[in-house]
Amino acid sequence: xxxxxxxxxxxxxxxxxxxxxxxxxxxxxxxxxxxxxxxxxxxxxxxxxxxxxxxxxxxxxxxxxxxxxxxxxxxxxxxxxxxxxxxxxxxxxxxxxxxxxxxxxxxxxxxxxxxxxxxxxxxxxxxxxxxxxxxxxxxxxxxxxxxxxxxxxxxxxxxxxxxxxxxxxxxxxxxxxxxxxxxxxxxxxxxxxxxxxxxxxxxxxxxxxxxxxxxxxxxxxxxxxxxxxxxxxxxxxxxxxxxxxxxxxxxxxxxxxxxxxxxxxxxxxxxxxxxxxxxxxxxxxxxxxxxxxxxxxxxxxxxxxxxxxxxxxxxxxxxxxxxxxxxxxxxxxxxxxxxxxxxxxxxxxxxxxxxxxxxxxxxxxxxxxxxxxxxxxxxxxxxxxxxxxxxxxxxxxxxxxxxxxxxxxxxxxxxxxxxxxxxxxxxxxxxxxxxxxxxxxxxxxxxxxxxxxxxxxxxxxxxxxxxxxxxxxxxxxxxxxxxxxxxxxxxxxxxxxxxxxxxxxxxxxxxxxxxxxxxxxxxxxxxxxxxxxxxxxxxxxxxxxxxxxxxxxxxxxxxxxxxxxxxxxxxxxxxxxxxxxxxxxxxxxxxxxxxxxxxxxxxxxxxxxxxxxxxxxxxxxxxxxxxxxxxxxxxxxxxxxxxxxxxxxxxxxxxxxxxxxxxxxxxxx
Ligand code: CA
Numbered sequence: 001x002x003x004x005x006x007x008x009x010x011x012x013x014x015x016x017x018x019x020x021x022x023x024x025x026x027x028x029x030x031x032x033x034x035x036x037x038x039x040x041x042x043x044x045x046x047x048x049x050x051x052x053x054x055x056x057x058x059x060x061x062x063x064x065x066x067x068x069x070x071x072x073x074x075x076x077x078x079x080x081x082x083x084x085x086x087x088x089x090x091x092x093x094x095x096x097x098x099x100x101x102x103x104x105x106x107x108x109x110x111x112x113x114x115x116x117x118x119x120x121x122x123x124x125x126x127x128x129x130x131x132x133x134x135x136x137x138x139x140x141x142x143x144x145x146x147x148x149x150x151x152x153x154x155x156x157x158x159x160x161x162x163x164x165x166x167x168x169x170x171x172x173x174x175x176x177x178x179x180x181x182x183x184x185x186x187x188x189x190x191x192x193x194x195x196x197x198x199x200x201x202x203x204x205x206x207x208x209x210x211x212x213x214x215x216x217x218x219x220x221x222x223x224x225x226x227x228x229x230x231x232x233x234x235x236x237x238x239x240x241x242x243x244x245x246x247x248x249x250x251x252x253x254x255x256x257x258x259x260x261x262x263x264x265x266x267x268x269x270x271x272x273x274x275x276x277x278x279x280x281x282x283x284x285x286x287x288x289x290x291x292x293x294x295x296x297x298x299x300x301x302x303x304x305x306x307x308x309x310x311x312x313x314x315x316x317x318x319x320x321x322x323x324x325x326x327x328x329x330x331x332x333x334x335x336x337x338x339x340x341x342x343x344x345x346x347x348x349x350x351x352x353x354x355x356x357x358x359x360x361x362x363x364x365x366x367x368x369x370x371x372x373x374x375x376x377x378x379x380x381x382x383x384x385x386x387x388x389x390x391x392x393x394x395x396x397x398x399x400x401x402x403x404x405x406x407x408x409x410x411x412x413x414x415x416x417x418x419x420x421x422x423x424x425x426x427x428x429x430x431x432x433x434x435x436x437x438x439x440x441x442x443x444x445x446x447x448x449x450x451x452x453x454x455x456x457x458x459x460x461x462x463x464x465x466x467x468x469x470x471x472x473x474x475x476x477x478x479x480x481x482x483x484x485x486x487x488x489x490x491x492x493x494x495x496x497x498x499x500x501x502x503x504x505x506x507x508x509x510x511x512x513x514x515x516x517x518x519x520x521x522x523x524x525x526x527x528x529x530x531x532x533x534x535x536x537x538x539x540x541x542x543x544x545x546x547x548x549x550x551x552x553x554x555x556x557x558x559x560x561x562x563x564x565x566x567x568x569x570x571x572x573x574x575x576x577x578x579x580x581x582x583x584x585x586x587x588x589x590x591x592x593x594x595x596x597x598x599x600x601x602x603x604x605x606x607x608x609x610x611x612x613x614x615x616x617x618x619x620x621x622x623x624x625x626x627x628x629x630x631x632x633x634x635x636x637x638x639x640x641x642x643x644x645x646x647x648x649x650x651x652x653x654x655x656x657x658x659x660x661x662x663x664x665x666x667x668x669x
Contacts (some may be wrong), residue, residue, distance in 0.1 A: 005281050006305055006369040009340025013037075015306040016068040019392060021314070022101030023084065023114045023538040030079040030114050034099065036088050036277050037069025043087040044073045045096070050106010050113055050236055051082040058082070062466045079114040081237065088277045097276040100311065102221050104236035107207055109200040109220045109227070113236035117322060120240040122248045132256045133354035134190050137388065137436050137483055140327075140356060141538050142258065143190040144444055145488040147198060147229045147246075148213060152516035156180045162512070164198075164229045164242040167484075168249025180519045186253050188491060188531075189538040192356075193250055194258035194329055196445060198243065200224040202267035203509065206233035208620075213515060215445060215508040216260075217297070217331060218267035222315045247324055258327035258356070261320055264335040265314045269299035274311070281307055286367050294366040295332055303336040304370045312336070313344040320355055330359030333376045335366050338383045341376045345386045358388030358439045358483065378431040388483055389431070394424040399472045402447050405456045405505065410568070410592045411469040411476075411632065412458050418570070422561045425572060425588075427481030427549070434551050438482035442473045443490050445507075451493045452503035465594070467493065467526055468632035471533050471613060475634035476590055478537045479547060481555050489517055491497045491534035492527050529613050540636065543617045546578040546586065554578070564599045568592040569629075572601060572651075576641060584641040591629045598628045601637065604652040610636035 004010055015576045024031045036042050042063040063071040063086075083106055085096050098105060102112035122128075132140065134165045151158035151166035155174050158181050159354040160166035179187060195218030204226075211228040225243035228231030238339050263586045265537040266282065269291055270370045274282045283299045284292040292300045302308050319325040330336065341357075348355050361378040374380055392402070397416045400407030408414025410421060420429070427435030443450040450473060461469075470493065478484045487494070491514040496504040496514050507514050521527040541547050549555050558575040570590040574584040587606065591597050607619035612630050614620055619638075629635045 003285075003369055006302070006355065010037075011306045014069040016070050016308070017310070018070075019314075021070070022099055023079075023105065023112065025080060025114050025116050027078050027116075028529045029074055029076045030082075032063070032073045032075070032084070033066070033070050034063070034086055034101075034277065035068075035070050036086075036090075038278055039071065039088050039095075040092075041089040042071040044075075045085045045087055046075070046079075047083040047085070047111055050111045050234060052106070052110035054106060060087070073125045080116040080119070082114045083111040083236070084114065085111050086277060090279055095276045098221065098273040098276065100222075100251045100274040101198055101314075102224055102273075103201065104224050104240050105221055105227075106236055107227060107233045108205065109202070109224060115237060115240065117240070120244060122241075122245050124325075125248065128248055128251055129352045130256050130324070130352075131251055131254045132326070135191075135354075135552050136548065137358075138481070138550055139542075140192045140256070140483055141190045141478070141541065142192045142194050142439070142483065142485040143188065143488055144196070144485065145185075145187060146192045146196040146215065146445065146515065148512065149488065149515050149517055150181055151315060152512040153518055155519040156517065157519075160231065162229065163231055164239075165231065165247040166223075167193075167246050168253070174519045174522070176523055178519060178522045180258075180517075181245050182249070182253055182430055184253065184519075188535055189256070189542060192256045192258050192327060194260060194327070194485070196260050197331075198226055198229065198259060199261070200226050203381045204228045213509060213511055217262050217508070219262050219265075220267050220272070222261075222263070222311075223318055235545050244323060251324070256326035256354075257324075258329055259323075260331065261316065261319075262331040263303070263315070264301050264330075264332040265295040265297040268303070275608055278307075281305065282311075284369055286537055292367045295335055300366045301333050302369055303340045303369055308339045309337075309343065310491050312332045312340055313347055316344045317347050320352045326354060326452045327356035327358075328358070328543055330376075332362070332364065333359030333387075334362045334364040336376050337368070338374045338376050338380055341384050341387055345384070349386070357386060358387070358390070361389035362392075381431050381437050385433065385437070388437045388439045388484075390444075391424065391429055391432070391440050391482065393420050393429050394438075394440050394477055394480065395442050395581050397421050397424065398442055398476055399450070399453055399469075400457055403455060408457050411424050411472045411588075412454060412461075414457070415595060416592075418567070420475075421570060424482075425476065425480045425570070426544075426555050426559050426561070428552060428555065432482070435481040435555060436483070436550050439485050440477045440480045440482045441485040441487075442477050443487040444485070445487060448503050448505045449487065449494045450490050452495050452505075456503065458467070459498070465632060467530060468613075471530065472590065472592070472632055472634055474534060475537055475610065475615070475636075478534075478541055479588065479634075479636070481547065481549055481559065484541065492517070492522055492531050533613050533626045536610065536617075537656055539617050540609060540615060544583060544586065545580040546574050546576055546583065549578065566593070566597055566599075569597055569599065573597060576639075582641060585639040587637040587639075589627075589629045589635040591631065591635070593631060596628050598648075600626055604639050606637035606639050608635065608637050610634055623667075
């Protein structure tokens with residue numbers, strides 16, 4: 001049966017292409033359509049409440065078989081706020097299921113709710129736009145955040161702790177007056193806030209007053225915001241409203257919003273509503289009838305099937321249209337085929353050309369149910385030109401393998417492959433056709449935080465040295481060609497300590513005490529200095545278009561690797577002959593030695609903009625001839641465009657002349 005779903009015979013008969021799946025509300029009536037090609041009968045159950053188990057059925061409505069395996073029903077009147085499920089009979093067995101196309105649900109996502117989506121829009125929603133629209137993906141600086149981490153700790157001073165609304169509270173501070181939450185993110189200068197899963201997920205019990213912590217990689221309802229982040233998880237309208245308020249608040253703060261999406265698997269394959277309605281259609285099975293589990297989460301999504309593909313495309317498009325989401329990060333996208341990814345990118349870009357896409361393109365070797373299907377992995381990057389991939393090469397070369405937490409890398413005195421780091425700085429890791437497809441990072445929510453990972457592998461070093469290594473890694477990854485990305489809190493030496501003195505490398509369900517930002521840390525100099533350094537790096541990147549090139553050819557034209565004769569020093573010269581670039585040249589030195597090194601500069605007078613624990617767009621000092629680069633640190637020098645001076649002088653002369661003429665005219669009157 002499972003493989004029959006993937007045949008041409010099944011697909012040509014049962015592929016529905018309409019846009020009206022789910023409950024389509026209007027003030028006068030609501031139309032329901034569900035795809036259930038193997039069903040003998042389908043009934044619509046209408047309920048007063050969304051709470052599973054509550055005996056408040058209003059009515060059961062028989063649904064009628066319609067085209068391509070769909071079933072329809074229509075109900076007169078204003079159904080906004082009415083909850084519903086489907087009773088589906090297949091092979092004489094009847095099951096109750098939520099609507100896969102549910103726009104919202106009651107508590108814990110078991111009953112869908114009919115909703116007037118316009119009534120959930122924040123003020124001025126029609127004018128709401130991506131604040132970074134029109135820019136290239138390489139102009140983005142991405143900040144990876146869990147809704148709850150930002151606000152959960154007492155020190156945040158945020159009222160709506162752990163909630164969507166807590167992400168966008170303004171003017172929040174620690175007791176000593178240090179900005180927290182949204183103000184902190186704004187001051188960092190990042191452009192995109194990437195939110196860990198915020199669709200409805202399964203682990204967390206939304207009925208609890210303080211729901212359990214979870215990252216949320218266990219999808220239940222793909223088109224519904226998670227309830228535990230809403231101030232009321234029972235009323236389906238509240239989670240929709242508050243998720244939109246969060247997005248609007250981020251947009252108003254100049255921040256674009258990326259959503260982390262997990263289409264590659266579901267929380268419980270047999271409980272997933274789509275699989276209940278069309279038995280196990282959504283998931284891949286092997287020839288023994290066993291669920292394929294390459295995801296490690298119990299099941300893999302059969303994205304190659306026509307109605308799964310449509311479902312994923314519709315879902316992504318829905319979040320872009322209805323919630324104004326500006327980017328999508330795909331979890332384990334190596335389990336999803338390239339046709340599905342290209343179709344969803346094309347569909348979304350028709351109306352939202354600004355939206356960015358990237359994901360985890362690890363090679364997963366899943367079992368695919370059709371021939372000639374290509375998966376979305378790094379090696380196939382050329383097949384999905386508008387989709388970026390996390391660059392594990394830059395991550396592991398800088399700090400050591402993510403799988404061996406005591407292994408050292410370039411920043412910590414360990415082995416590294418010089419050629420790989422040169423390519424990475426140029427945004428030219430082998431699989432990446434262009435810098436637009438490499439997402440450069442040294443830490444994310446998975447594995448140890450950056451400083452924890454450094455501490456684990458460099459116990460013999462001082463804290464001071466470990467922070468230098470942190471800053472060196474950050475400088476390299478944030479200044480490389482490509483798309484910079486970092487784990488929220490990396491900029492303030494975020495740590496996830498365990499009781500035994502170790503560090504949590506997989507805090508997906510650890511309590512807030514492990515995961516939440518400890519804002520009071522910023523009262524100490526080492527944290528405050530690191531934060532200032534990150535702000536400087538981001539500002540420097542944003543000030544220099546030559547660091548944000550979009551093609552391999554453009555990089556080849558201006559970025560040169562120079563050999564300074566020291567194995568643990570990487571040097572690059574970047575020519576400023578790029579539109580909008582103010583520098584004539586930039587010179588980058590990354591010193592991985594635990595001692596100072598002296599390097600010879602290319603000819604001319606240079607401004608030092610990044611040195612030691614200081615970074616920014618202003619000159620910290622000048623240099624020519626030779627320069628000494630401190631141990632375990634980056635140095636970046638800028639040669640100003642000498643043409644700029646006569647131009648400015650000329651402009652001043654013209655301005656003065658205009659002033660004199662005006663003064664003469666005035667005097668005449
Ligand atoms: Ca949930």
